[in-house]
Amino acid sequence: MIDLAGSDATNKRVLKRLKRRKAADARFRVFGLSAVGFALSALAVLLLSIGYQAFSATTYHVVEFDMSDMPLPTESPPDANVSKTLEAVFRAARDDLGAMFPESGSEAVLRMEMSAMITRLAALPTALKIARDPGHVADLRQVRMPLSDDLDLFLKGSGGHATLSRAGTVRSRIDESGMVVLAGQGAFRPLLANASAAGVSFGDDPAAGSALVTAGRSTIRLISATPDDARGELLTGDAADFDGAAPVVRLVEVPRALRAISDHQIAWTLALKTDGRIERVLHWSLLTHTDSTQPELAGTLAAIVGSFLTLMVTASVAIPVGIFASIYLEEFAPKNRLTSLIEVNINNLAAVPSIVFGLLGAAVFLGVFGLPRSAPIVGGLVLSLMILPVVIIASRAALKSVPPSVRSGAMAIGASEMQTVFHHVLPLAAPGILTGAILGMARALGETAPLLLIGMVAFVANVPNSSTDEATALPVLIYLWATQAERAWEPMTAAAIMILLLFLISMNVVVVYLRRRFERKW
C-alpha cells in the first residue's frame, strides 16, 4: 500500500469514516435485498394462504342413504311432482337417519337437529331424476347427499376447535339417574390435562364446552369427570359399547351456545362415519353446480359460463377495434394535432380507474341504450372499452417492431399502402398482437368493479344461455362468496379463486409460449 501523506490522526479519521461508509454500503444492499424479499414473501403468503384454504374445499363429505322403500308421489302435473318428490326424498333421508338413531324421535329439538344434518335442497338432483323418469327409483338403493357445511368443517378438523385424546380402558355401568358412569384407572387424566391447558370447562352448562366420549357407534357427553371416573349422558348408541373399550375423548372448546353444530349432531356424524356411511369424496360439484345459498351445494359453473360469454363479447369488440386502431395510428395517421390528441387520449384512458368504466356502462349502456341489466353483453362491452388501450398499445408495439425494409420491399413490387399493411406487416406482427390481446383478455377476466355497477352481482342459479341472459362472472362470484358470513364459504371462495387463477395462468402460459415460439430478431 502506498503510505498516504498525513498524520496518524488524519489516517485514523479517514479509516474510521471508511468503515462507516462501508457499513452504510452494506446496509443499503440489505435494504434492497429485504425489499425484494418482502415483495416475494407477500406473494408467497398470498398464494399459500389461499391455496391452503382452497385445498380443504377440494374434498367434502357425503352421506350415503338407502331409500329403496321410499313412497313416491304419483300425481301430475310434473312441476308439483318435483317439489313433492323433493319433499319425499328429503323425508326418506331423514327417516333413514331417524331409524338409525331412534333417540332423535323423542324430542322436537332433536328432530330439528337431525333434519339440519342434510340440506333439503341436497335432495333436488335425485328428485329431478325421479320426477323425470320414475324408473330411476331403482337407483335409490344408494343415494349420496352432501353433509351440511358445518359438520363437514367439523370432520375436516376446523370446526369447533376439538382436541382429541384417548382414554384408558374403562368399565361402564348405568347409575340410578340413567346416566352412564365410566371408570378406569387414570383413564380421564389426558382429558383433564387438555381441558386445563385450554382453559375450558365442560358439563351441563350451555356456556361451557363439551367433552364427548366415543366408542364404536356410541357417544357420551360428560357431565363431570375425575382422573379415574366420569359420568355422562348417552347421546346415541349403547352404554354397553364402552365396557372394556378404550374410548376416544373429544374436547370441543367452543361453547355449545356459540356453535352451529350440536353435540347430538357430532355424535350422529361420528356414528355414521364409523358405519362407513360418510365418505370424503372429491368436490366435483364445485365445477358442475351453480350458485346456491348453501355452501355444500354451491358451485361455479354459472359464473364460469358467464365469464366466458362476457369475454366472448369483449374479444369480439376489443380485439378487432384495437388492431384496426393501432394500424391506423402506426401506419396511416398523419402527424397532426388530431392524431396526437388520440394518442394522449389512449394513454390517459389506460390509467382511468376501472370503476369509472362501470359508471360509463351504467349511464350509457343501461341508461341511454336501454340494454338489459346483469347481461354479459353489457359487461363485455364495458370491459372491451376498458382493455381497448391495452390492446392498442401492445399492437402498436408489435407493428413498430416490424422493420421498415418489409414495407419498402412490398411497396417496391407495387403493393398499395393498404396491401403492404394487410399482406405483409400485419402477418409479421400477428404473434405480438395476439400476445397483447390475450394479456388484455386476462385483465378483463380478473376485473370485478365495473361489473358490480352494471348489475352482474345478481344471485344467478341458472346457467346463462346467451349474452343477454342474466349472468354473473367468476370474480364477482368470488366477491359475493367472500363477503358471506358463514365460515364454510371461506374455503369455497379460496377454491373459486384457484379456478380463476388457473384460467389466468393458462392464458399467461399461452403468451409465454407464443413469445418463445414466434419471437424473431430482425
Place this chain on the structure above:
Amino acid sequence: MNWLLLAALLTIASVGFTAGRHKAGQFGTDPETHPHSRPNFHGYYVLMWTLLPAAVVGCVYLICNNWIAAELVSSELPAPFKVFPEADLAAYLRAVERAASLPGYASGEHVFDTVLVRFREISGQVNLVTLLALFGAAYAGLRVSVRQVAPDLRARVVVERGIEIFLFLCAGLAVATTVGIVLSLLFESLRFFAQVPLWDFLTGLHWNAQTSAEFGAVPLFFGTFMISAIAMVVAAPVGLFSAIYLSEYAGARSRNMIKPILEILAGVPTVVYGFFALLLVAPGIRSLALWINRVIIEAGWSDGPVLAAQPTSALAAGIVMGVMVIPFVSSLSDDVISAVPHSLRDGALAMGATKSEMIRHVVIPAALPGIIAALLLAVSRAIGETMIVVMAAGQRAQVSMDPTSDLTTITVQIVSLLTGESEFDSPKTLSAFALGLVLFVITLLFNLVALSVVKRFREKYD
C-alpha cells in the same frame, strides 16, 4: 332474430361482391380498355356500398327505436293521460319500455298492460319497417354501385380510402370513450348538483347517502387519502429498493427470475387481494391492535382502549393495496434507473464513491423525474382501486387518524350506492356519478402531472 338479420346482410353483401367482381371480370384483358383496378377491388367496391347504407339505417334504428315507439304510443294515449305532467308521463313510458324488454311480462294491472301490449305492437311494426328500410337501402346501394363498375372506375382507391376511414373510426372510438365518460359523468353530476350544492358536497363533513340525504364528501376524501397514503408507505420504499437492488446489485440470472415474479403481483386480480385482506390481514391487524390496547391499559398509560381495532380497517386495506402497487413502482423505476448511462456510474466510482453513494448521489438524482412519475402513477392506481377497499376498508364515513378504524373511500361508496340500483333519478344514485367525476379528475390530474414531470425534467444523455 339478430343472427338471422346478420346472416341476411352478409348474404346480400356477398351477392354484391360477386356481382361487382363478375362485371369487372367481363372487361377481360382487352388492351383498349385497361381496367384501373383488379376485379376483386370492384367486388369490394360494391360490397362497401351495399353495407354502408344498411349500417347507417341500422345505427339510426339502434339509437332511436325505443324513442320512436314511445312517441307513437304517447300520441295514442287517451285524454285522461294528458293531465299528468310531462316528466311523470316520460317515467311511465320508460317503465313500459322496460317491461316490454322482458318477454312475456305482464303486470296484472289493466291499464298498464293495455299500454304495454300496444307498445309491443308498435315496436314490432317499427322493427318491420326498419328491416324493410335496411334491405331497401342495401339493395339500392348494390344496384347503384354495380352500375358504376366500369374499366376506368378507380375502385381500389375508393375502397382503400373507405378502409382508412374505417380504421380512423376505430381509433376514434378511444376518444369517443373518453368523451362518453366525461359527458356521462358531467351530465349525471350536474343533475346531482342541481339538488345538492357543489360547495356542500366538497366541504361537508357528514356523509350518509344510504339512509338520510347527507352528502358531505370530506370523510370519503379523507379515507381515500389515508388508505392511499398507507399503501404508498408500503409500496414506495419496497418498490424503490427492489428496483435499485434488481438494476444495480442483482446478477442477470436472479434479475431475470425475480422480475417476472414481481410482475405477478400486478397480474393477480384485485378481488383476490380483497379476499386475502379479509381472510388474513384484517384479523391479524385487529388482534395486534387489541394486544396493543391491552398492553397500554396494563401499563397504566390509558384507561380505555386507544385503538379502534375494527374487524375491517384502513390499515389492512392500505397494506394489501401497497403490496398490489409494488410492481407499478418497481418496474417503472427499474426502467428509468437502467436508462441512466453507465458513464455516470463509472465516473462516480472513479471518484472513490462506494456503490451505495454512487446510487444515492448520482443514479437516483438522474432518474428522479422517472421515479416521481412512477410514484404518482402508483398513487393514482391506489386512489382508483376498488375491490380491496370494498372488501377490507369498511363502510363508515368518518374522519379518524386511527389506522385501525374502518374508513370508507370514494370507490367503496360508488359501489355501495350503485349496486342493485337501476333508477338514476334519486340524489343517492346521482351522487355516485359526482364521486366518479371527482375520482376521474383526481386520477387524470395525477397522470398528467406524472407525464409532464417526465417530459420536463428528463435528462438527455446522448
